[in-house]
Structures are given as structure tokens and as C-alpha cells.
Amino acid sequence: MSTDPRQDWREWHEAREAAVSAPYGPLSLTGHHWLSDHPEGRIPAVPGEWRADGDEVVLTASDGDGLAVDGKPFTGTVRLAADQGPTEESRVAAGERRFVVLRRGGEWAVRDFDPGAEPRRTFRGIEATPYDERWVVPGVFRPYGEIRGVRVENADGRERDLGLAGELVFEVDGGERTLRVAVEEGGSLWAVFADATSGGDSHRFRFLKPPAPAADGTVTVDFNRALLPPCAFADHFLCPFPPPGNTLDVAVPAGERRLARD
Structure with missing residues (x-):
């Protein structure tokens, strides 16, 4: 950190713009889906079947879903806790998309992050x-x-x-x-x-x-x-x-x- 507060601020501002426009920054969020709104387990435009089960989410995937879990192609059923780390480290992916499992106020949700989202492509600062x-x-x-x-x-x-x-x-x-x-x-x-x-x-x-x-x-x-x-x-x-x-x-x-x- 410099001794010039104006320079510190400029560096802070540049870092903020870089973080916002990063591949998995907030501009790449394309959907937030409460599982309670989809009791049948199917979320429009999100592959797989997602169901809340107590303190975990149960994901079931078939070959046609194109999902990966922990970096490997996945079919079958897996139990997921809430993701705690950066979005790019979330366990479930489909190509470049990342699906973040989170819990708010006792409700489970899945967030869909896509680096190709239009707001990220058109970001001007x-x-x-x-x-x-x-x-x-x-x-x-x-x-x-x-x-x-x-x-x-x-x-x-x-x-x-x-x-x-x-x-x-x-x-x-x-x-x-x-x-x-x-x-x-x-x-x-x-x-x-x-x-x-x-x-x-x-x-x-x-x-x-x-x-x-x-x-x-x-x-x-x-x-x-x-x-x-x-x-x-x-x-x-x-x-x-x-x-x-x-x-x-x-x-x-x-x-x-x-x-x-x-």
C-alpha cells in the first residue's frame, strides 16, 4: 500500500473492476433457484435432478446431463453440502458453468454461474x-x-x-x-x-x-x-x-x- 491515499483508491477501484468482471464474478450469475420452488427436482435450464434432503442436497445425473463432480464426468447420485469456497471451486460443473449449492434461512438453492453471460461480455466498468x-x-x-x-x-x-x-x-x-x-x-x-x-x-x-x-x-x-x-x-x-x-x-x-x- 502506498502512502498516497489517492493512489491506494485507484488501485482499489481497479481491483474491484477486475473482481467483478472475473470469469466467476457477480456478472456471471445467470440464475438463483430455490429448491422449494421445484419440488419435482427439475430446474429449468439446469441439468440434473436436485432435491433437498435435510442437511444436504441430493443430485442425480444421467449421461445426457453432461455434469461433472469434483472435476470428473458424473452419473448417478451424490450428496452435497453447501459450497464454502470460491465459485470456481464449486463441486458441480457443466463445461465452464459452475453450480453453487447454498443454504439461506434454512432453504436450499442452486446458483448458476456462466462466464459467457451477456452482462459479463458487455461490462464497461x-x-x-x-x-x-x-x-x-x-x-x-x-x-x-x-x-x-x-x-x-x-x-x-x-x-x-x-x-x-x-x-x-x-x-x-x-x-x-x-x-x-x-x-x-x-x-x-x-x-x-x-x-x-x-x-x-x-x-x-x-x-x-x-x-x-x-x-x-x-x-x-x-x-x-x-x-x-x-x-x-x-x-x-x-x-x-x-x-x-x-x-x-x-x-x-x-x-x-x-x-x-x-
């Missing part, structure tokens, strides 16, 4: 505001003491629980502001927020991921690294919308704003 030191502000994390579950709408139209661990307090535009945040593995914070630019100059909401707070709760809040959510790149992601209290009444013209246009 991410529009982002150049680094501005005014949008790096000191903050304080105030934990709740216990996780508070809040029901919020998700991008697929369903409501789900969002576990919030505390509040991030900071000052912008001459006033104190607060965002309700989750704590991720490793201690970093995660907020889903909207502001006065949302739906206009920026996507309808964005993510913010400050680092883990210090022992006294202090943390740097850098809006230059506000992120587009995965559902900005593919409609099949389940991004949660901002919880109550996380729509700022000021404009935040910083960070990623939207997909670049032709």
Missing part, C-alpha cells in the same frame, strides 16, 4: 467518484450487546432477517449521522445504506465496509469505498435493502455509483 479526502471521517461503533434481527425486504421481493450488531456514529455535512451495522467475520463492519443520491446519481442503495473498530470503538469511515451491491451486477442476487434508519438525509457523492454506460 463501474462509475465511481474520484477519491475525496472530505469523505473520510472519524466514527465510533456502539455495539448493542446482542444481535438484533430486523426484517427487511430483499432484492428478490422476499423479506428476511438482517442481523444487526450495533450503530456506527459519525459526522457529515455538519451533523451527526448513524448507520445500523452488522459485524462480519474478522470484526469488520457492514452497512446497507441509501442517501440523497440513491436512485439518481447512484444505485438505489450501496454497501459500506469499514474496518474492525479499535478497542475503544473508534473506526475510520471512508465513503470513497462505498460499494455497489451484488444485485447491481446481476438480478439474481438476494441483496437486503437498507434497514430502517439507514437512509441518510444528505447526499453522499462518493464511492461507486453505478455501472458504466456506453
Whole structure:
């Protein structure tokens, strides 16, 4: 990391665009399929028969399905746990396509990633505001003491629980502001927020991921690294919308704003 925050930001932005446009990045997601929506086991356009069975998914494949499991052509039946690693390391494939098994809220689903997806082929970059030191502000994390579950709408139209661990307090535009945040593995914070630019100059909401707070709760809040959510790149992601209290009444013209246009 350089000593120039502008250069650090440029490198971060370039790395983000590279990750988004990678063969199995978010632009390659072509489908998210809840197994409960397909009780007969057949998912349109996805080869094989997929059924939830307790803590596993049972996949049955025939010769005509063209599936591979663990890198080898597969026919028969196999029991699958949720994939934990990178998409390209998922156990089930069909040519370059990768099928990721996941579980959310007790429900099983299969995600279909295809490097040849049109959004990936037509990607032109991410529009982002150049680094501005005014949008790096000191903050304080105030934990709740216990996780508070809040029901919020998700991008697929369903409501789900969002576990919030505390509040991030900071000052912008001459006033104190607060965002309700989750704590991720490793201690970093995660907020889903909207502001006065949302739906206009920026996507309808964005993510913010400050680092883990210090022992006294202090943390740097850098809006230059506000992120587009995965559902900005593919409609099949389940991004949660901002919880109550996380729509700022000021404009935040910083960070990623939207997909670049032709």
C-alpha cells in the first residue's frame, strides 16, 4: 500500500473492476433457484435432478446431463453440502458453468454461474467518484450487546432477517449521522445504506465496509469505498435493502455509483 491515499483508491477501484468482471464474478450469475420452488427436482435450464434432503442436497445425473463432480464426468447420485469456497471451486460443473449449492434461512438453492453471460461480455466498468479526502471521517461503533434481527425486504421481493450488531456514529455535512451495522467475520463492519443520491446519481442503495473498530470503538469511515451491491451486477442476487434508519438525509457523492454506460 502506498502512502498516497489517492493512489491506494485507484488501485482499489481497479481491483474491484477486475473482481467483478472475473470469469466467476457477480456478472456471471445467470440464475438463483430455490429448491422449494421445484419440488419435482427439475430446474429449468439446469441439468440434473436436485432435491433437498435435510442437511444436504441430493443430485442425480444421467449421461445426457453432461455434469461433472469434483472435476470428473458424473452419473448417478451424490450428496452435497453447501459450497464454502470460491465459485470456481464449486463441486458441480457443466463445461465452464459452475453450480453453487447454498443454504439461506434454512432453504436450499442452486446458483448458476456462466462466464459467457451477456452482462459479463458487455461490462464497461463501474462509475465511481474520484477519491475525496472530505469523505473520510472519524466514527465510533456502539455495539448493542446482542444481535438484533430486523426484517427487511430483499432484492428478490422476499423479506428476511438482517442481523444487526450495533450503530456506527459519525459526522457529515455538519451533523451527526448513524448507520445500523452488522459485524462480519474478522470484526469488520457492514452497512446497507441509501442517501440523497440513491436512485439518481447512484444505485438505489450501496454497501459500506469499514474496518474492525479499535478497542475503544473508534473506526475510520471512508465513503470513497462505498460499494455497489451484488444485485447491481446481476438480478439474481438476494441483496437486503437498507434497514430502517439507514437512509441518510444528505447526499453522499462518493464511492461507486453505478455501472458504466456506453
